[in-house]
Structure formats: structure tokens, C-alpha cells
Amino acid sequence: MRxxxxxxxxxxxxxxxxxxAASVVVPDLYRASTYxxxxxxxxxxAGLRQAFAKVLVKATGSDAVLxxxxxxxxxxxxxxxxxxxxFEPVAAPQADGTEAxxxxxxxxxxxxxAEFEPRTVQLLLRDAGLAPWPARRPLTLVWLTLDxxxxxxxxxxxxxxxxxxxxxxxxxxxxxxxxxxxDQQAIQPADIQGFFPEQILQASRRYDPAxxxxxxxxxxxxxxxxxxxxxxxxxxAVRWQDSDPALAVLLTQGAQALGSQLLAxxxxxxxxxxxxxxxxxxxxxxxxxxxxGRVLNFLAGLPPVSTVTISHVRAxxxxxxxxxxxTRDQLRQSIDLGRVLVPADVEASGSVLGPMAPLAYRxxx
Numbered sequence: 001m002r003x004x005x006x007x008x009x010x011x012x013x014x015x016x017x018x019x020x021a022a023s024v025v026v027p028d029l030y031r032a033s034t035y036x037x038x039x040x041x042x043x044x045x046a047g048l049r050q051a052f053a054k055v056l057v058k059a060t061g062s063d064a065v066l067x068x069x070x071x072x073x074x075x076x077x078x079x080x081x082x083x084x085x086x087f088e089p090v091a092a093p094q095a096d097g098t099e100a101x102x103x104x105x106x107x108x109x110x111x112x113x114a115e116f117e118p119r120t121v122q123l124l125l126r127d128a129g130l131a132p133w134p135a136r137r138p139l140t141l142v143w144l145t146l147d148x149x150x151x152x153x154x155x156x157x158x159x160x161x162x163x164x165x166x167x168x169x170x171x172x173x174x175x176x177x178x179x180x181x182x183d184q185q186a187i188q189p190a191d192i193q194g195f196f197p198e199q200i201l202q203a204s205r206r207y208d209p210a211x212x213x214x215x216x217x218x219x220x221x222x223x224x225x226x227x228x229x230x231x232x233x234x235x236x237a238v239r240w241q242d243s244d245p246a247l248a249v250l251l252t253q254g255a256q257a258l259g260s261q262l263l264a265x266x267x268x269x270x271x272x273x274x275x276x277x278x279x280x281x282x283x284x285x286x287x288x289x290x291x292x293g294r295v296l297n298f299l300a301g302l303p304p305v306s307t308v309t310i311s312h313v314r315a316x317x318x319x320x321x322x323x324x325x326x327t328r329d330q331l332r333q334s335i336d337l338g339r340v341l342v343p344a345d346v347e348a349s350g351s352v353l354g355p356m357a358p359l360a361y362r363x364x365x
Contacts, residue, residue, distance in 0.1 A: 022139045022208040023337045024173045029058050029135050030121060033113040039087040047112035048085065052078035055116055058171035059125065061133045061259050061268065070128035078114075081121060085114040122301075131268050131303040133171070136337055138210030138262060140174045143200060145192045146217050146247075153179035162248035166255035172262070174255075175207060182206065192216060195227075197235040204231075210337070211265075213258055217250060226250040230261050266334045267304035267326025276306070276325050280358035281335075284317040284344055291363055292318065298340040304331055317344075319358055332359065340364055 032054035036043035052075055056065045065071055087110040122132040144152040144160060154176040157164055167174045177183050187203035193216050204212050212231040217224060224247045229237045238261055244250050283295055295318070299308045304326030311321040324331055335341055341361035 022210050023136045023339070024139050025135045026137055026171050026173055029171055030055050030118045031113065031115040032058070033111055035090070036087070036110050036112045038108050039110050043110070043112070044085070045079070048078040048082055048114055049075050051112065051114040052081070052116060054169070055121065056125070057169065059121060059132045060130060061170050061172065061263055065130055068128070068130060070130065074124055074128060077124065078116070081116045083115050083117050085112065087112055133268055133303055134301060134338070136339070137171065137173055138266070138337060140172065140211045140213050140258060140262075141204050141207045141209035142174050142176050142213045142215065143192050144176070144215040144217070145189050147219050148193060149189065151177065151179055151187070151189055151192060153177055160251050163251035163255045166252045167258070170255065170259045172255065172259055175209070177207070195229060197231055197237060201231060201233065201235060211262070215254055217247065224250050226254055228254055228257065230258065265330065266337070267324070267330030276323055279322045279324060279328060279331060280311055281320045281322055281361060282314070282317040282344075282358040283320065283341060283361050283363060285363040285365070286318055294340065295320070295363060298338055302331075302334050302338070304334055328359065335361065
């Protein structure tokens with residue numbers, strides 16, 4: 001787990017100079033593992049179905065995909081979409097408690113790992129009316145205290161393993177503070193427990209996260225109570241609270257709620273009830289056909305966007321028309337995550353002003 005923490009932290013710091021929201025590419029979104037009894041054809045079919053179900057959850061960032069009526073048809077396509085799979089024997093414990101050699105498999109239990117073709121899976125999800133979430137996702141910094149104790153650091157993330165595992169299952173990139181001398185001078189446990197947004201955001205700047213999750217978990221009688229707050233860079237916060245006898249349940253629920261909040265924030269999976277609208281986007285700095293294609297492919301791949309067309313061409317920009325169920329703010333946040341486009345000066349966005357003016361961007365080179 002330490003290697004995973006350091007890897008994500010390194011990615012976060014690498015983006016520290018950017019003015020856009022920090023994001024990281026989540027690895028292995030279209031790879032998953034499960035366990036099978038044996039390695040015959042029936043075991044392979046069962047393994048492919050189970051692994052593909054896990055991939056669909058990571059690809060959409062939500063368990064909701066598993067209850068969608070279209071998903072059963074998608075799961076049936078698993079054998080057609082797999083690119084590689086393998087069985088690995090699970091080492092059985094010996095009498096002294098140590099693991100037997102991997103080739104000894106008296107229980108015939110295998111770890112089954114499968115990878116699926118990303119582009120085809122994304123297209124099938126879109127065709128089924130389900131929104132895939134691109135691999136580049138917002139990085140969340142987690143400030144967490146347990147039972148009014150110290151702040152959980154990256155080295156201590158094993159204490160909140162249930163949160164870490166659930167975030168990984170949903171494909172959510174999270175990072176815990178290192179709590180080195182710099183952090184210790186910038187923030188104290190009392191700042192987390194008292195929830196002082198300005199102090200928390202100030203201490204978070206070195207990690208340049210897209211969002212900051214604050215969790216205060218404390219034992220109250222026979223129950224654990226978790227008080228969560230998702231902080232934005234402007235110090236606004238979404239808060240919620242849960243209680244349960246089991247700490248692991250609260251940590252799991254916290255990661256699930258984080259995923260739901262992020263999906264809503266970026267306008268992903270808005271559902272059939274959301275009304276579709278057309279939004280114009282003016283993009284400057286396009287110098288070649290490759291630039292046109294790069295922008296068109298990027299916009300078409302945004303989860304909240306269903307169609308993209310070129311509306312018209314101005315002297316200073318190409319104006320694209322996007323059909324989406326997301327709000328303009330949600331669309332902006334999804335665009336900013338991709339780092340393909342950066343906001344342009346308002347003065348260069350044309351003569352149309354007001355809330356219906358085209359969103360103004362330029363190609364990031």
C-alpha cells in the first residue's frame with residue numbers, strides 16, 4: 001500500500017504548478033481479478049463475468065451500473081471483449097502457517113485476472129446509455145482523524161484500509177498527507193476536528209488536489225460516528241454524517257459517498273431525468289487538422305457530452321456545439337480535468353456576452 005500512496009502522491013506533486021484542478025490517470029481501469037474453483041471452461045466463463053462486472057464499476061465509478069437493465073447484456077459480451085486473461089494458483093497454507101509453493105493447489109482455487117478492450121467497453125457503455133468516466137480523474141486529498149487522535153498519514157493508511165480498498169474498487173484516486181514536518185507545522189488535529197476550512201485548504205495547497213475530503217470519525221458509546229465534508233477550493237463544503245457499530249462500514253460508506261459527490265460534481269451519470277441542453281464552446285489556438293481532431297475527440301469523450309458538432313468557424317476560434325445533461329459549471333470542471341483545453345480570456349471569446357455566451361477555451365500546448 002505504501003508504494004501506491006507514494007505513486008499517487010508523486011503524480012499529485014508533479015501537477016502542483018498547474019492552475020487547473022489536479023487530476024491523475026487511474027491505472028488498470030479495465031483490468032480486474034477474482035477467484036475461481038478450477039481453471040476449466042466453466043471457471044473461465046464465471047471469472048470473465050465477475051471480472052468484467054468489477055471493470056464496469058471502475059469504468060463508471062459507481063455500483064449503479066450493476067443494477068441497470070442494460071448491464072446484463074453487457075456482461076454477456078465479456079468473452080468478446082477480453083484481450084488477455086490468466087489463472088494463477090492460490091498458495092495454500094501449510095501446517096506451520098506459511099504459504100505452500102504456488103504450484104501446490106489442493107483446493108483448486110485460482111486467482112483469475114482479465115483485461116478488457118477499453119475503447120470498445122466505453123462505446124458499449126455509451127450505447128447502453130451509461131456514462132464511462134475517463135481514466136483521468138480528480139485527485140482527492142483526505143484529511144482524517146480517528147477517535148480524536150492524530151491525523152492519518154500515508155504511512156498509516158492501513159488503519160483505514162476499508163476506505164482505501166473501496167476507493168480503489170470505484171476507481172477513485174485518493175492521497176493521504178505525508179504528515180512530515182511541513183504538514184505538522186501547517187495543521188493540527190484540532191483543525192480537522194473543529195473543521196476550520198481556511199486552515200485545511202492552506203495546508204492542502206502543497207498537494208494541489210482537485211477536492212479535499214475531511215473526515216472526523218469518533219467512537220460515541222457503542223457506535224462510531226463519521227462526520228464528512230467535501231471541500232472545494234473556494235471553501236464551500238458538502239457535509240454529511242453517518243453512524244454504525246463497525247468502523248469499517250463507515251469508512252466504506254465514506255468512500256462511496258465521495259464517489260457519488262464527484263460524479264454529481266462533474267455531471268456524470270445524471271440519469272434520464274436530467275434535461276438535455278446545447279452548449280457552445282469556442283476554442284482558439286487551433287493551427288492544423290490534427291488540432292481540430294484532437295479537440296473534437298476530447299470533447300466527444302467527455303462523460304457528460306452525448307454529441308459534438310462544429311457550429312461555425314470564427315477568425316479567432318472554432319465554435320463547437322455540445323449536447324449535454326450537465327450544467328455549464330459541471331461541464332467546465334470535466335473540461336478542466338482533461339488538461340487538453342485551458343480557459344481563454346473572456347475578451348477573446350467573441351461578441352456574445354452573458355450566461356449563454358460560448359465557453360471560451362484555448363488549446364493547451
